[in-house]
Amino acid sequence: MTWRGFLRGPLDGRTVARLVAGVAVVGALTAGAVVGFGLYNVSAKAGHWPGVSWVLHSTFRNAVALRAHAEPPADLDSADMIALGARHFDSACRFCHAAPGEERSATVRAMVPAPPPIAEAVTHWEADELHWIVHNGIKMSGMPAWPAERDDDVWPVVAFLRAVPEMNGTDYARLTRKPDDNACLMCHGTDGATDNAHIPRLDILSETYIATSLHAYAIGSRDSGIMAEAVSDLTDADIDVLAAALSAVSPQGQPGSRDALAQEGQTLATARGTVDVPACRACHGPWPEPLNTAFPSLAGQHAPYLEAQLKLWRDGNRGGGTASRLMHQAARDLTDEQITRLAAYYASLAPAKLNDTSN
Amino acid sequence: MRPVRRALRDRTDSTGASIAQNSEPLRDDASRPSYLAQIPRRGVNVKPFRVSLLTILATGGCAGQQSVLDPAGRDAEVLATLFWWMLGGAVVLWILMNGILFYVSRAKEREFSRRTAELFIIGGGIVFPTVVLAVLLSYALSEMPRQRDLGSGLTVRVVGESWWWRVEYLPDGWDTPIVSANELRLPTGSRSEIKLAANGVIHSLWIPALGGKTDMIPGRETRMSLEPETPGDYRGQCTEFCGESHALMAFGAVVMEPEAFADWLDKQAQEAAPPTGTESIRGREVFAAEGCGGCHTVRGTPADGLVGPDLTHLADRRTLAAGVLPMTEAAMIDWLRDPEAIKPGVHMPAYGHLDDADLSALATYLLGLT
Numbered sequence: 001m002t003w004r005g006f007l008r009g010p011l012d013g014r015t016v017a018r019l020v021a022g023v024a025v026v027g028a029l030t031a032g033a034v035v036g037f038g039l040y041n042v043s044a045k046a047g048h049w050p051g052v053s054w055v056l057h058s059t060f061r062n063a064v065a066l067r068a069h070a071e072p073p074a075d076l077d078s079a080d081m082i083a084l085g086a087r088h089f090d091s092a093c094r095f096c097h098a099a100p101g102e103e104r105s106a107t108v109r110a111m112v113p114a115p116p117p118i119a120e121a122v123t124h125w126e127a128d129e130l131h132w133i134v135h136n137g138i139k140m141s142g143m144p145a146w147p148a149e150r151d152d153d154v155w156p157v158v159a160f161l162r163a164v165p166e167m168n169g170t171d172y173a174r175l176t177r178k179p180d181d182n183a184c185l186m187c188h189g190t191d192g193a194t195d196n197a198h199i200p201r202l203d204i205l206s207e208t209y210i211a212t213s214l215h216a217y218a219i220g221s222r223d224s225g226i227m228a229e230a231v232s233d234l235t236d237a238d239i240d241v242l243a244a245a246l247s248a249v250s251p252q253g254q255p256g257s258r259d260a261l262a263q264e265g266q267t268l269a270t271a272r273g274t275v276d277v278p279a280c281r282a283c284h285g286p287w288p289e290p291l292n293t294a295f296p297s298l299a300g301q302h303a304p305y306l307e308a309q310l311k312l313w314r315d316g317n318r319g320g321g322t323a324s325r326l327m328h329q330a331a332r333d334l335t336d337e338q339i340t341r342l343a344a345y346y347a348s349l350a351p352a353k354l355n356d357t358s359n
Numbered sequence: 360m361r362p363v364r365r366a367l368r369d370r371t372d373s374t375g376a377s378i379a380q381n382s383e384p385l386r387d388d389a390s391r392p393s394y395l396a397q398i399p400r401r402g403v404n405v406k407p408f409r410v411s412l413l414t415i416l417a418t419g420g421c422a423g424q425q426s427v428l429d430p431a432g433r434d435a436e437v438l439a440t441l442f443w444w445m446l447g448g449a450v451v452l453w454i455l456m457n458g459i460l461f462y463v464s465r466a467k468e469r470e471f472s473r474r475t476a477e478l479f480i481i482g483g484g485i486v487f488p489t490v491v492l493a494v495l496l497s498y499a500l501s502e503m504p505r506q507r508d509l510g511s512g513l514t515v516r517v518v519g520e521s522w523w524w525r526v527e528y529l530p531d532g533w534d535t536p537i538v539s540a541n542e543l544r545l546p547t548g549s550r551s552e553i554k555l556a557a558n559g560v561i562h563s564l565w566i567p568a569l570g571g572k573t574d575m576i577p578g579r580e581t582r583m584s585l586e587p588e589t590p591g592d593y594r595g596q597c598t599e600f601c602g603e604s605h606a607l608m609a610f611g612a613v614v615m616e617p618e619a620f621a622d623w624l625d626k627q628a629q630e631a632a633p634p635t636g637t638e639s640i641r642g643r644e645v646f647a648a649e650g651c652g653g654c655h656t657v658r659g660t661p662a663d664g665l666v667g668p669d670l671t672h673l674a675d676r677r678t679l680a681a682g683v684l685p686m687t688e689a690a691m692i693d694w695l696r697d698p699e700a701i702k703p704g705v706h707m708p709a710y711g712h713l714d715d716a717d718l719s720a721l722a723t724y725l726l727g728l729t
Contacts, residue, residue, distance in 0.1 A: 272663045273653060275520075275558055279664060282653025288661050289647035294712075322712035329708040330653065 044112040053113075060138060064125075068132035070151065075304070076127060076159050080196045084226070085160025086175040087187045089118075092229045093157075096142070097121055099176075101169025113141055122161045130158045148225035150317045152308060156198060156226075183230065184242065191249045193351070197302040203249040204300055204351050206293035211243035212321035222319040251351035253300055258348050265345025268338055270359065276333040280342060283326070285357030293354055294323045300351030306343035310334060424594040427567040431589040431614060434506050434570030441499060448491065506571060510552025510584040515543065517555055519562030519575040522601065522608035522702060523668055523681040528624060537628045538656065540668030541681045542611040543595065545569075546620035550586040563599035566612040572598050587614040592677060603704040609682025623675075630659025631671045634724050642724025645717050649710065657728065667707060673728045691722040 034040050048056070075081060090099070096115040098104040108115060115121070122130060135154045137145035146154055179185040184202075188194050192202030202210060216222035217231045218239065234242070258266070270286070273279035281287050283295045298306060312318035313331035320327075334342075349357060423429060430436040463471075471479075516536065518525040526543055527536035543566070545551050555564055557575035565572030566585070573583040597608035615623060634643045643660075646652070652662025658671040676686060680702060684690040693700075695718055698707040710718065 272656075272665050275665045278650075278653030278666045280653070282662070282664060283650030287647070287652075290644070291650065292648040295650065326650070326708045329706055332706075 044110065047112065056113075060141070064129050064132055067136075068126070068129040070128045070131045072127045072131070072158070073152075073155055076155060077162065078159070078197075080198050080304075081156045081159035082163045083175050083196055084187065084198050085156035085158065086172065088157055088226045088229065089160055090176040090186070091183065093118070099169065100164060100167045100172045111142055115142060118161070119165045119167075122164060125161075127158055127162060130161050131155065134158065134161075146225040147228045148223045150223045150225070150312065152312075153224055153226050184246065187230075188246075191252075192246050193249070193252065197304040198308075200301060200305050201251075201351065202246045203251040204297040204353060205247055206297070206354060207243045207247040208293045209296045210247050211239055212294060212323075214239040214243060216320050216324075221321075222324075223317055251300065251353065253351040255300075255350040256348040259344065261341050262344040262348040265338075265341035265343070266359070269342055269345050277338070278330050280330075280346075283330075284346070285354055286359050287357075290355055292323075294321065295354060297352060297354035297357055298346035299349040299354075299357040301346055303343040303347035306346055307339055310339040310343065311336075314339070424592060425567050425596065429568060431591055431593060432569035432585055432587040434585060435568055436588075437502050437506070438571060441495075441502070445495065506584075507582075508550055508584055510550045512549045512551065513546065514552040514554065515545070517543065517553060517564060517575070519555070519557040519560075519564070519597065519601065519608075521559060521704070521706065522597070522604040524564075524608075524610050525558075525668070528627065530624065537624060538669040539627055539672065539676075541678065542613065542676045544613045544615060544620060544623060545585060545587050546615055546617040547587050547590055548617050550584050553583050553585060555581045555583065560601050561599050562597045562601045562608070564595060565598040566593055566595035568593040569612060569614070574599055590614045590616055590619075594682060596682075604702045607681070607683050607702050609678075611677040611682060613677070627672055627675075631657045631728050633659075634727055636723075636727075638720050638723045639727045640724075642720035642722070642727075645713065645721045646724055649713070649721075654707075670725065670728055674726045675729050686726070688719070688722045688726060691725060692718050695721060 073081075089097075094102075096104070096108050096111075097118040098108075100119060104115065104117060125133070131151070131154050133143070134157050135146045135151045137143045176186060179190045185192070187196070187199050188202050189196070189199075192205075194201055213222060214231055214234065215236070217224060217227040218234060220228070231239070256262075268274075268277070269280040269284075271279060273282075280298070283291060284298045285291060286299075309318060310331055313327050314334050316328065318324070318327070349359070352358065427435060427442065428439055430439045463469075512531050514529045514531075516527040516529065518527075524541050524543070526539045526541070528539065529536045553564075553573075555573055555575040556579075557577045559577060561577065562575040563572050564575060564583070569587050570583070570585045573581055575581060591614055593612040593614065595610045595612045597605055599605075601608065634640045646657075646662070647660075652660070652664055654664040654666035656663050656665070656669045656671065658669075662670075674686060678684060679686050679690055680694055680698070683702060684694060695710045695713070697709045697711055698705045699709060710721075713721070
């Protein structure tokens with residue numbers, strides 16, 4: 001066919017095929033040239049062509065809306081959740097998004113895209129969308145993914161993000177105060193005996209258990225985005241020093257009230273167990289003989305924390321040291337009701353080390 | 360090469376011709392009925408050595424701890440007798456049928472009258488099997504009530520777990536069961552009542568040397584009774600698929616004289632002997648510290664768990680891990696270190712985090728639980 005014919009006459013299949021093949025070859029050559037000869041300018045100074053920012057941002061918003069459907073926990077807006085989220089934000093997110101009442105650094109503002117100040121970043125997003133964004137991160141934006149597989153420990157951050165528009169610098173400073181300038185104690189409290197229900201108290205734990213757990217967080221065999229961040233720059237020697245110091249405390253405190261729930265938990269934990277669930281006390285006390293201190297004491301531990309951990313054990317996401325596989329077998333047949341009761345029982349005990357635990 | 364394939368090859372070799380060629384109608388076969396054309400005249404030459412090998416393979420399973428053909432109890436004897444009669448009858452019938460076939464097709468080929476043919480079909484095909492089967496059925500049915508007679512004296516409750524057996528003895532007049540596991544001991548001279556249950560999934564209890572099998576069904580109690588006669592060590596096996604380690608769910612069945620059984624049961628009722636010797640005492644400490652008592656009971660100690668087998672008199676048993684391992688220190692250490700490698704899917708967690716000295720001490724303590 002001549003060019004005249006091509007322009008005038010009806011298109012036949014062969015002509016269309018040639019045309020498509022021609023366009024594909026030219027396209028491939030162009031793309032190859034862009035990649036091979038570095039024709040695209042990756043400079044952050046150059047910014048985006050008109051319209052590109054809109055395309056990228058719309059894609060981002062719609063992609064998040066399509067995928068976010070996690071169910072928030074009932075106590076999402078509790079003070080303890082917000083406080084834990086604020087502290088993780090302080091160590092992991094503050095550098096880019098800046099704390100309330102604070103300006104982002106000049107360097108951060110020069111990023112493309114620039115991370116928005118935190119109060120601005122959270123507007124227009126629902127809780128499940130914030131959860132998805134924090135857990136997944138945003139590709140090619142500088143927003144990293146959550147450094148853990150499990151996603152339940154993202155919720156405290158979501159709680160903080162929901163509260164942050166109303167927060168001023170003073171509120172934030174109060175939430176993120178570090179006793180003795182110690183980042184561990186910011187969350188775990190003075191003497192490791194925090195009263196935040198979502199953060200484990202450490203004063204009841206043994207040196208072995210704390211060291212094993214920190215090593216497990218460091219190598220990823222125990223999955224937690226918050227603790228993975230917290231142990232990022234600890235060496236093995238640091239961990240041993242920390243474990244010795246944190247465990248050297250004598251737990252203080254009185255037993256809590258033994259309500260009906262806790263009494264049911266006591267029956268399950270301290271009787272013979274069932275044919276499917278071993279009695280907790282054989283490893284976690286109270287037990288009349290000395291127990292292996294590789295097992296954690298649970299006496300006086302916060303119920304919501306215990307509950308979350310037991311669910312992780314049962315559902316298979318909880319790791320730890322080499323003895324952790326014992327607990328997978330022990331927790332595999334627990335029901336949600338049993339978990340609530342057991343957590344209530346151990347929370348009601350007087351805070352104590354493993355081999356000092358008593359009813 | 361597999362035996363079947365080798366046999367096929369040798370068949371071809373020994374006759375010097377392929378089976379297909381052999382099947383060609385022969386020239387002088389014009390008088391044979393056409394439906395016999397496909398049947399070769401020559402038999403297949405099976406060498407005597409292979410016949411003897413097959414016999415050994417076929418009968419090798421007849422003796423031993425877990426054989427229906429080596430009965431050690433009244434119920435198994437009846438079943439074995441029934442089996443031998445049926446086998447004998449089947450052999451006679453087989454010879455008869457082949458004899459007739461040979462007679463009519465090779466020895467004396469001729470047309471039969473319609474009357475003779477009908478006599479064969481009605482007599483041999485309907486009347487004869489009806490009579491034989493009716494006799495067999497009435498004999499077998501008449502035996503069933505006796506096989507399910509109520510036991511007298513001892514009641515044993517066996518619960519199928521994944522993948523082991525919880526065993527509770529309840530002699531007449533006792534109200535607390537004597538708990539054991541993975542071994543069923545029964546006295547001679549009386550019929551013992553056996554109550555069966557299952558935890559979670561179905562199982563079936565079968566001790567071929569002692570009697571028939573009965574299913575164990577979750578949420579429901581089934582029963583059977585056994586009347587053992589010959590003291591000795593036998594073996595039982597789960598015979599209802601119950602999960603990944605179903606094949607590894609066996610148990611020792613021990614038949615004892617009544618006096619010996621009574622002595623043994625008295626001993627089972629006692630608490631565990633305290634450990635003696637430093638290694639054993641250290642093993643006891645490891646047992647306590649590692650939380651073993653959460654799942655296992657050792658009567659006379661704080662260990663009172665219900666999840667796993669009762670270990671009070673563990674070392675009295677013939678086998679470890681429900682008929683899978685010998686009761687030796689080496690096997691015990693292997694089991695403690697990685698039970699999953701021995702019994703896939705097992706609920707017992709691995710104690711590989713213990714060092715060799717601790718494992719060895721623990722094994723010493725456990726093997727001292729006699």
